[in-house]
Amino acid sequence: MKPIKIQNDDGEDIEIKFNDDGIIEVRHSDIDPEVWGELMEYSKVVRIPGFKAFMAEKGLKDMESPDFKEVVEKMGGYLVMPNGQFMIINRQEVNAIYEAVKQAGGIIPNWASRRV
Secondary structure (H helix, E strand, O other): OOOEEEEOOOOOEEEEEEOOOOOEEEEEOOOOOOOOEEEEEHHHHOOOHHHHHHHHHOOOOOOOOHHHHHHHHHOOEEEEOOOOOEEEEOHHHHHHHHHHHHHOOOOOOOHHHOOO
């Protein structure tokens, strides 16, 4: 599949490719125009059982509170780069990426079943 190309409000290029398993990869001109990273969304990652256990070990036990959910929903997402680095992308970019994937017939991942 040829990558989908969109632009954010600042005119930066965002290229998107995805597979049938709901894995979305993104190449962002403002991060590194040559490297693909896997998209992760904060509001979905917090549903992963391993992540919940990790956060509980760090002292954050109430990830079901309305306040926590409200903040996480606004946070957007991040790209996991091949070198293991995380690069933050904003909520508007995550929404635009999901919209482009849906319009191209792709699926939006539900990470609750993934392991960390």
